[in-house]
Amino acid sequence: MLRTIKDSLISQFATLWKVFMHAFDRTDTVEYPDVQPPMFSRWRGRIILSRDPDGEERCVACNLCAVACPVDCISLQKTEDEEGRWYPEYFRINFSRCIMCGFCEEACPTHAIQLTPDFEMAEYVRQDMVWEKEDLLISGTGKYHDYNFYRIAGKKIGGKDKGEARHEAPPVDVRSLLP
Amino acid sequence: MQWQVGSGLSIGAILFTVIVVAAMLIWVERRLLGLWQERLGPNRVGPLGLLQVVADMIKIFTKEDWVPPFADRFSFLLAPPIIMIVVLMSFAVIPFAPGVGVIDSDIGVLFVLAMASLGAYSVMLGGLSSNNKYALLGSLRAAAQMVSYEVFMGISLLGVVALAGSFNLREIVMAQSELWYIVPQFLGFIIFMIAGVAESHRLPFDIPEAEQEIVAGYHTEYSGMKFGMFFVGEYLGVLLVSSLIVVLFFGGWLGPAFLPPIVWFALKTSFFVGFFILLRAAIPRPRYDQLMRYGWIFLLPLSLLNLLLTGAVILWKQGGGL
Numbered sequence: 457m458l459r460t461i462k463d464s465l466i467s468q469f470a471t472l473w474k475v476f477m478h479a480f481d482r483t484d485t486v487e488y489p490d491v492q493p494p495m496f497s498r499w500r501g502r503i504i505l506s507r508d509p510d511g512e513e514r515c516v517a518c519n520l521c522a523v524a525c526p527v528d529c530i531s532l533q534k535t536e537d538e539e540g541r542w543y544p545e546y547f548r549i550n551f552s553r554c555i556m557c558g559f560c561e562e563a564c565p566t567h568a569i570q571l572t573p574d575f576e577m578a579e580y581v582r583q584d585m586v587w588e589k590e591d592l593l594i595s596g597t598g599k600y601h602d603y604n605f606y607r608i609a610g611k612k613i614g615g616k617d618k619g620e621a622r623h624e625a626p627p628v629d630v631r632s633l634l635p
Numbered sequence: 636m637q638w639q640v641g642s643g644l645s646i647g648a649i650l651f652t653v654i655v656v657a658a659m660l661i662w663v664e665r666r667l668l669g670l671w672q673e674r675l676g677p678n679r680v681g682p683l684g685l686l687q688v689v690a691d692m693i694k695i696f697t698k699e700d701w702v703p704p705f706a707d708r709f710s711f712l713l714a715p716p717i718i719m720i721v722v723l724m725s726f727a728v729i730p731f732a733p734g735v736g737v738i739d740s741d742i743g744v745l746f747v748l749a750m751a752s753l754g755a756y757s758v759m760l761g762g763l764s765s766n767n768k769y770a771l772l773g774s775l776r777a778a779a780q781m782v783s784y785e786v787f788m789g790i791s792l793l794g795v796v797a798l799a800g801s802f803n804l805r806e807i808v809m810a811q812s813e814l815w816y817i818v819p820q821f822l823g824f825i826i827f828m829i830a831g832v833a834e835s836h837r838l839p840f841d842i843p844e845a846e847q848e849i850v851a852g853y854h855t856e857y858s859g860m861k862f863g864m865f866f867v868g869e870y871l872g873v874l875l876v877s878s879l880i881v882v883l884f885f886g887g888w889l890g891p892a893f894l895p896p897i898v899w900f901a902l903k904t905s906f907f908v909g910f911f912i913l914l915r916a917a918i919p920r921p922r923y924d925q926l927m928r929y930g931w932i933f934l935l936p937l938s939l940l941n942l943l944l945t946g947a948v949i950l951w952k953q954g955g956g957l
Binding site for chain 1: 669670671672673674675913914916917920
């Protein structure tokens with residue numbers, strides 16, 4: 457009985473003392489609007505569309521991102537220019553649906569769609585949460601600076617024939633293989 | 636006009652100060668809790684967040700003041716003012732400084748205890764009239780808590796009364812000019828402190844509210860200014876219990892002469908208010924049957940023992956002989 461009383465008293469006062477000593481510790485709060493929190497470069501935030509080093513759109517409108525998206529927030533339409541390059545006629549992301557899962561970035565074969573550490577996306581009008589291609593496109597290359605899909609892929613476009621891509625062997629001439 | 640017990644100046648100043656300080660305690664508590672939990676607490680409205688109270692008040696006044704259709708309207712409306720009135724009435728007998736007080740009553744201690752018991756009606760009526768299961772549980776717990784702490788709360792004070800030979804709080808303070816009663820009545824102080832926490836429904840004994848278990852307990856159905864009265868009433872209770880502790884055990888306004896008496900009173904009281912908030916930050920809440928068991932089996936005999944020993948020492952000092 458006395459032992460229980462003594463132990464519980466000591467325990468209560470130790471608790472009070474330990475909590476009191478927290479007054480001298482540094483606060484963990486980051487005063488957000490005044491102080492920007494430290495963000496990490498791989499943070500999954502606002503989605504952008506990047507350009508290749510030549511300044512052309514990287515997106516080839518393959519629709520893989522729209523298929524991968526678990527909440528169906530990406531909508532796009534493929535079209536083709538006179539050189540044979542594919543690009544999206546429109547590319548639309550509904551950020552009121554987006555859950556920033558990053559599946560679209562993983563699905564993208566051309567590193568076009570990327571997630572950035574920006575998270576300040578509040579809007580007063582719901583319709584403003586839908587971002588069009590002009591809003592999503594950035595002028596730079598994003599996370600991958602040297603990658604250029606059409607220089608590597610074997611697809612023939614204007615100014616680049618079959619076999620002229622980087623590390624690509626010229627196409628095999630089946631007739632020359634005759635004995 | 637002069638500072639005189641019962642003068643209009645005195646009454647007005649006390650009423651104003653007490654209510655403003657009780658409202659400011661909302662900010663003080665949130666800041667202190669933040670400090671001890673390594674957060675900041677409200678710091679946006681005004682310098683250091685001091686005007687947070689104003690923002691809260693504007694919010695609470697402009698909220699819809701709703702009486703649930705299933706509630707018992709009369710007692711539902713009656714409950715919140717009771718706690719405000721009763722606690723403010725208790726401040727009438729507190730001696731803040733020489734000449735600062737509302738009445739100089741010869742039954743001060745009894746008056747405070749009586750008002751504290753009346754305050755329990757507010758909680759019970761509020762809970763019962765709400766016609767809501769959480770409120771009912773809250774007022775059930777409030778009743779159980781009240782029957783467990785009221786008894787030893789009264790008895791723990793009797794030691795002080797016996798030493799001072801008076802129920803008059805002003806005379807109790809004067810009787811401490813040699814030695815504060817914390818020394819001869821240490822046991823009584825501890826017991827009264829525990830009872831005081833239970834009396835003001837503060838953590839660790841906020842069993843009737845217990846927001847993690849029963850939503851908000853007895854004031855679940857209250858909104859707007861009626862909730863505000865319960866809220867401010869709680870802080871008024873903290874202030875009242877702190878100032879009672881100071882008056883009964885820490886010599887009230889007495890202190891070295893380099894500071895005026897009212898400042899000594901305010902300093903001591905704010906120390907105990909801070910301690911109340913530290914208790915809230917540190918100690919978890921017991922079950923209400925644990926509080927009852929603790930009160931009846933442990934604290935009540937202890938307070939009786941304290942009274943018995945105090946009486947014996949007083950008789951021995953009077954030299955009555957054995």
